[in-house]
Amino acid sequence: MTEYHTGVAEAVADQLVSAARTGLGDSLRSVVYFTPSKFDVLYVRKDLYTSAEALDRAKSTLVDPEIVGFAEASVRRADRGDDRSDIGRYGFTVRVHDDGYVLRVLDGDRGVLATTDSMDVDEFEETAVAIRKLLG
Numbered sequence: 001m002t003e004y005h006t007g008v009a010e011a012v013a014d015q016l017v018s019a020a021r022t023g024l025g026d027s028l029r030s031v032v033y034f035t036p037s038k039f040d041v042l043y044v045r046k047d048l049y050t051s052a053e054a055l056d057r058a059k060s061t062l063v064d065p066e067i068v069g070f071a072e073a074s075v076r077r078a079d080r081g082d083d084r085s086d087i088g089r090y091g092f093t094v095r096v097h098d099d100g101y102v103l104r105v106l107d108g109d110r111g112v113l114a115t116t117d118s119m120d121v122d123e124f125e126e127t128a129v130a131i132r133k134l135l136g
Contacts, residue, residue, distance in 0.1 A: 004040040008033045008110075015134050017043040020114045023127030027119040029100065032059055034111050036070045039063045062102065066113060069093070069106050092128035094121060103128060107135035 002010050013033060020031045020043070031043040041059050049055040095102040101121070103114040105128050112131050 004033070005038045006033055006035050006040050006110075008040060008042075012134060013040070013042045016112055016131060019130040019134060020112075020127060023130060024103075024114060024116050024119070024123055027100075027116040027123075029115040029117060030059070030113075032063060032113040032115075034063050034066070034113065035109055036067055062113060062115070066102075066104050066111065069104060069111065070109060092124065092132070094124050096121075105131045105135065107132060110135050 002013070004010075004013065008016075016033060017031050020028055028043070029045050029048060030041060033040050033042050039059065041055060044055060049058065090106065093104040095104070100118055101116045101124070103112075103116070103124050105112045112135065114127065114131075
């Protein structure tokens with residue numbers, strides 16, 4: 001049994017990785033589960049890092065700016081009750097980089113990041129919906 005820093009159940013971790021692998025295929029580089037204060041790497045493609053320390057540094061750098069998404073939740077709420085225009089419930093975020101993408105899905109105080117090589121951006125929506133169902 002794997003013990004995670006975030007407290008995510010092993011069965012949920014396995015389902016999240018399965019959803020990401022199914023939706024994103026061979027382009028998937030990593031899957032990271034995170035909370036406002038901790039993260040766990042659930043999956044990483046074997047050809048990417050030479051050591052556990054390098055992996056931890058790289059994912060820490062990746063997760064740190066994504067944590068701000070938890071603080072932004074009140075801005076994205078669909079039930080604000082004020083007169084500002086509403087764009088609906090938050091779905092997911094895709095960040096585009098020179099050599100790949102970062103998919104972020106948040107639900108309450110839990111989130112998942114999936115990183116990929118360059119690929120068709122349309123593949124992210126189906127994956128984000130599957131991950132959201134598992135988080136919710």
